[in-house]
Amino acid sequence: MTLNLYDTYSRSLRELQPIKPGHISLYACGPTVYDYAHIGNLRTYIFVDLLRRALEYSGLQVNHVMNITDVGHLTSDQDSGEDKMEKGSQRTGKTAWEIAEQYTRAFKQDLASLNIQEPVTWCSATDHIADQIEFIADLERKGFTYRTADGIYFDTSRQPDYGHLARLDRAGLQSGKRVDIGDKKQITDFALWKFSGVVGQRQMEWDSPWGVGFPGWHIECSAMSARHLGEYFDIHCGGEDHVPVHHSNEIAQTEARYGTRLANFWLHGAFLKSSEAKMSKSSGAFVRVQTLIDRGVDPLAFRYLCLTTHYRSQLSFSDDALDSAASGFERMRALVARLGEPGVPDDGYLDRFEAELRHDLNFPRALALAWEMLKSDLPDASKKATISRFDEAFGLRLALWTPAVVGVPPALAELMARRELARAERRWSDADQLRIQARSIGYELDDTAAGQQARRM
Numbered sequence: 001m002t003l004n005l006y007d008t009y010s011r012s013l014r015e016l017q018p019i020k021p022g023h024i025s026l027y028a029c030g031p032t033v034y035d036y037a038h039i040g041n042l043r044t045y046i047f048v049d050l051l052r053r054a055l056e057y058s059g060l061q062v063n064h065v066m067n068i069t070d071v072g073h074l075t076s077d078q079d080s081g082e083d084k085m086e087k088g089s090q091r092t093g094k095t096a097w098e099i100a101e102q103y104t105r106a107f108k109q110d111l112a113s114l115n116i117q118e119p120v121t122w123c124s125a126t127d128h129i130a131d132q133i134e135f136i137a138d139l140e141r142k143g144f145t146y147r148t149a150d151g152i153y154f155d156t157s158r159q160p161d162y163g164h165l166a167r168l169d170r171a172g173l174q175s176g177k178r179v180d181i182g183d184k185k186q187i188t189d190f191a192l193w194k195f196s197g198v199v200g201q202r203q204m205e206w207d208s209p210w211g212v213g214f215p216g217w218h219i220e221c222s223a224m225s226a227r228h229l230g231e232y233f234d235i236h237c238g239g240e241d242h243v244p245v246h247h248s249n250e251i252a253q254t255e256a257r258y259g260t261r262l263a264n265f266w267l268h269g270a271f272l273k274s275s276e277a278k279m280s281k282s283s284g285a286f287v288r289v290q291t292l293i294d295r296g297v298d299p300l301a302f303r304y305l306c307l308t309t310h311y312r313s314q315l316s317f318s319d320d321a322l323d324s325a326a327s328g329f330e331r332m333r334a335l336v337a338r339l340g341e342p343g344v345p346d347d348g349y350l351d352r353f354e355a356e357l358r359h360d361l362n363f364p365r366a367l368a369l370a371w372e373m374l375k376s377d378l379p380d381a382s383k384k385a386t387i388s389r390f391d392e393a394f395g396l397r398l399a400l401w402t403p404a405v406v407g408v409p410p411a412l413a414e415l416m417a418r419r420e421l422a423r424a425e426r427r428w429s430d431a432d433q434l435r436i437q438a439r440s441i442g443y444e445l446d447d448t449a450a451g452q453q454a455r456r457m
């Protein structure tokens with residue numbers, strides 16, 4: 001099965017032809033670990049995971065690399081302001097190194113809660129300082145850099161097609177500039193290396209041919225993707241906010257050094273927006289995985305919510321949207337838990353499912369198809385096998401889930417499974433009836449945060 005994916009670079013749907021047959025090299029920009037990830041950030045990583053699962057579903061082997069930004073991401077896109085890591089350190093009273101470790105661990109925990117597969121290779125900016133220095137030195141030799149009082153900058157005027165990814169209007173930007181660009185020659189020029197100023201005041205700084213300092217944010221991705229995937233690879237992805245600055249700058253650096261376009265495909269996930277809370281780490285107030293758990297919501301219900309909106313459409317997050325996703329998700333897994341042992345998947349439904357994934361990862365339609373299949377008159381064994389195949393791409397752990405019935409007699413297990421479904425479908429009087437039936441065989445059923453618990457009466 002060949003996927004058709006929307007490539008931001010060409011602004012078109014293109015057929016994905018792997019550079020190396022059977023394999024896909026995939027780079028996703030990772031988090032800046034100065035705070036917990038919010039569910040907006042995580043929507044983007046769910047999108048990357050769905051992309052990877054669709055690629056694997058189609059039989060491709062995916063070499064997935066993700067970076068951890070633990071230095072050099074400044075609070076302003078104009079290469080001014082504080083380094084987010086140093087700022088996080090001031091906020092928490094911990095060292096920048098400690099918070100990098102703490103929030104990287106928290107991020108990996110979030111990925112696990114959302115059943116997002118970890119990349120094949122993790123790489124962090126601070127582990128690749130030498131690669132970044134070498135990259136900048138090569139750009140300098142090729143004449144793409146200049147020095148200002150505060151750092152080494154990339155000269156975007158050297159590239160006629162700089163900003164093509166974002167269709168930037170360079171002339172308009174330059175003449176309409178309202179921000180102070182300091183010593184930079186063009187508004188679009190960006191820092192490759194920043195000087196520390198007073199040495200010893202920053203926690204994270206390194207020696208370099210240009211003086212003590214730290215790398216700019218963009219250079220890490222060009223250097224690490226080249227190190228782990230090569231100069232030109234299949235797919236680069238991230239959130240849509242990366243198009244005008246971060247990804248445009250990654251492309252500029254790699255084109256300047258290697259003469260290649262960096263990636264064959266550029267895929268971008270649209271934002272999650274919330275009317276109730278500003279979804280931004282920098283603003284301080286945001287919803288994260290732990291917030292969902294505290295509200296008694298299974299994090300996978302958030303994954304289900306993400307599946308209901310196409311990755312290129314904005315997702316409007318609200319409590320109501322989350323509640324209805326949670327009830328859809330609970331109904332689906334309770335239904336699946338009742339299907340029994342799997343038989344043979346249904347080819348007709350599998351074909352239709354693949355067609356939805358093939359068309360730019362149409363997961364909302366694929367999810368609707370799953371509902372249609374579950375409500376159809378296919379035999380249960382066939383439904384179970386078919387939904388298990390679908391779930392390789394959904395990643396909802398549907399087939400693994402069972403109500404908490406371990407160690408209880410089969411008759412009670414059956415009652416509990418039926419009651420679980422009744423509760424998920426909000427058939428409260430049926431649920432009450434089933435509780436009475438459980439009592440008649442000597443068990444009291446308690447509804448707890450972890451699901452139903454059976455107690456001998």
Ligand SMILES: Nc1ncnc2c1ncn2[C@@H]1O[C@H](COP(=O)(O)OP(=O)(O)OP(=O)(O)O)[C@@H](O)[C@H]1O
Nearest residue numbers: 031032040041043044238239271272279280281282
């Ligand atoms: N509201 C959002 N919805 C979807 N993706 C988002 C959202 N905000 C950020 N992202 C994406 O999350 C990923 C990680 O971003 P990063 O850790 O750099 O966050 P950040 O930009 O520092 O956070 P913030 O801007 O919220 O302070 C990036 O791919 C980015 O595009």
Ligand SMILES: [Zn+2]
Nearest residue numbers: 029030221246
């Ligand atoms: Zn990046």
